[in-house]
Amino acid sequence: xxxxxxxxxxxxxxxxxxxxxxxxxxxxxxxxxxxxQEAWIRLSRSDTSEVENLGGWLTTxxxxxxxxMLRSRRxxxxxxVGTHVxxxxxxxxxGEAADPEHEVLLADSVGLAxxxxxxxxxxAERLAFVLHDMFAVPFDEIAPIxxxxxxxxxxxxxxxxxxxxxxxxxxxxDLGRQREVVDAFLAASRGGDFEALVAVLDPDVVLRADAxxxxxxxxxxxVHGAAAVAGNALMFHRTARLARxxxxxxxxxxxxxxxxxxxxxxxxxxxxxxxVAIDILADPVxxxxxxxxxxxx
Numbered sequence: 001x002x003x004x005x006x007x008x009x010x011x012x013x014x015x016x017x018x019x020x021x022x023x024x025x026x027x028x029x030x031x032x033x034x035x036x037q038e039a040w041i042r043l044s045r046s047d048t049s050e051v052e053n054l055g056g057w058l059t060t061x062x063x064x065x066x067x068x069m070l071r072s073r074r075x076x077x078x079x080x081v082g083t084h085v086x087x088x089x090x091x092x093x094x095g096e097a098a099d100p101e102h103e104v105l106l107a108d109s110v111g112l113a114x115x116x117x118x119x120x121x122x123x124a125e126r127l128a129f130v131l132h133d134m135f136a137v138p139f140d141e142i143a144p145i146x147x148x149x150x151x152x153x154x155x156x157x158x159x160x161x162x163x164x165x166x167x168x169x170x171x172x173x174d175l176g177r178q179r180e181v182v183d184a185f186l187a188a189s190r191g192g193d194f195e196a197l198v199a200v201l202d203p204d205v206v207l208r209a210d211a212x213x214x215x216x217x218x219x220x221x222x223v224h225g226a227a228a229v230a231g232n233a234l235m236f237h238r239t240a241r242l243a244r245x246x247x248x249x250x251x252x253x254x255x256x257x258x259x260x261x262x263x264x265x266x267x268x269x270x271x272x273x274x275x276v277a278i279d280i281l282a283d284p285v286x287x288x289x290x291x292x293x294x295x296x297x
Contacts, residue, residue: 004044011040014055018062024130025066027086027115030289035065056141063131064145070123083220085210085281086115088265090255090292091247093179110134111249112267112279114169116208121160128153129160169277171251171269178252178270179245185268185275186254189233189240197230202274205229212283219282229278239264255292262292 018039022032039062051057118126124146131137131145132153139150139157146153172178181200188196207223223229233240243254248267256264265287269277281287 007043007048010054011043011058014058017055018058021059021062021130021135022066023087024110024115024118024134025063025126026069027119029087029089031069035062035069038065056137059131059135059137060141060145063127063137063142067123067127067145070126074123083208083210083222084116084119085208085267085279086112086119087286087290088112088248088253088267088279088281089250090253090265090290093245093247093252111169111171111251111269113167113269113277114164115249116277116279117164117167117169118160121163124148125156125160125163128156129164132157133161169269170271172271172273175252177273178268181270181273181275182245182252182254182268185233186240186243189237192234192237194230194234197233198226200275201226201229202271202276205275205277207232207278207280209280210283212285262287262290265290265292 015036018036019032022035023029026032026035039058042061042065043058048054048057118130121129127146128139128142131142132139139153142157143150143153146156148156184200185197187193188200203226204224205226207221207229209219209221209223211219221232223232239256239258242258242263243256243266246253246255246265248254248265251268252270253268254264254266255262256266263284264280264282267277267279268275269279
């Protein structure tokens with residue numbers, strides 16, 4: 001094995017980890033893959049003979065690539081317009097068809113609600129929080145990436161942490177209880193039972209629906225409050241009959257399939273036995289890019 005093959009083998013050992021870093025930074029599976037590929041290009045062009053911790057080196061390089069991508073979005077004014085739900089990761093409830101890479105992506109229970117909050121952060125804050133709080137990268141290694149002192153990098157992460165902790169992003173740990181709540185929500189939706197829907201919703205529940213650009217923008221929305229969310233659920237009681245259970249970012253969720261084609265992915269955040277957030281991706285273009293073969297019978 002020559003040096004290039006050895007380096008490529010070392011990189012492949014770290015690929016799943018690097019993709020997990022990039023997914024948390026970007027909220028997009030395709031962009032995460034692009035970032036990991038760019039990290040490989042930079043590795044292949046660098047002299048790493050004196051690098052003692054290749055995994056750490058690659059993590060910071062991937063973080064730098066993602067930071068550049070986030071800043072590029074802003075400089076080109078390509079921030080997501082309207083309601084945006086990050087790419088969900090879908091698996092079967094029984095876990096039998098789960099992709100091992102998905103398990104790495106979802107370590108630390110990175111739900112859609114958390115990714116939504118991360119996307120509201122300035123790029124440097126997001127990087128400091130993701131690298132330090134999720135991957136234990138020291139601030140003295142984060143500092144040069146964001147062009148700040150270690151103390152300033154620590155402050156970036158602290159501001160981001162306050163934003164994250166102030167939002168309902170961490171679900172109940174009991175997946176079985178989550179499933180019971182989502183099943184109750186689905187049964188009430190199918191039965192057109194407004195009161196039963198309100199009963200499973202937190203009073204301050206937030207629903208985010210992303211139907212994509214173009215015509216989909218007209219139905220993309222953010223809805224606040226139990227009564228309003230229940231009313232929206234009743235409007236789509238017909239499609240509720242087409243929903244099937246799934247794991248969405250490691251939590252109980254639903255995938256709606258019509259004539260064999262997925263038309264929606266719903267992620268739920270359950271806190272204290274109530275639904276506090278519902279994140280729906282119904283963008284046909286993005287749904288077509290997701291790996292939903294795990295749902296095939």
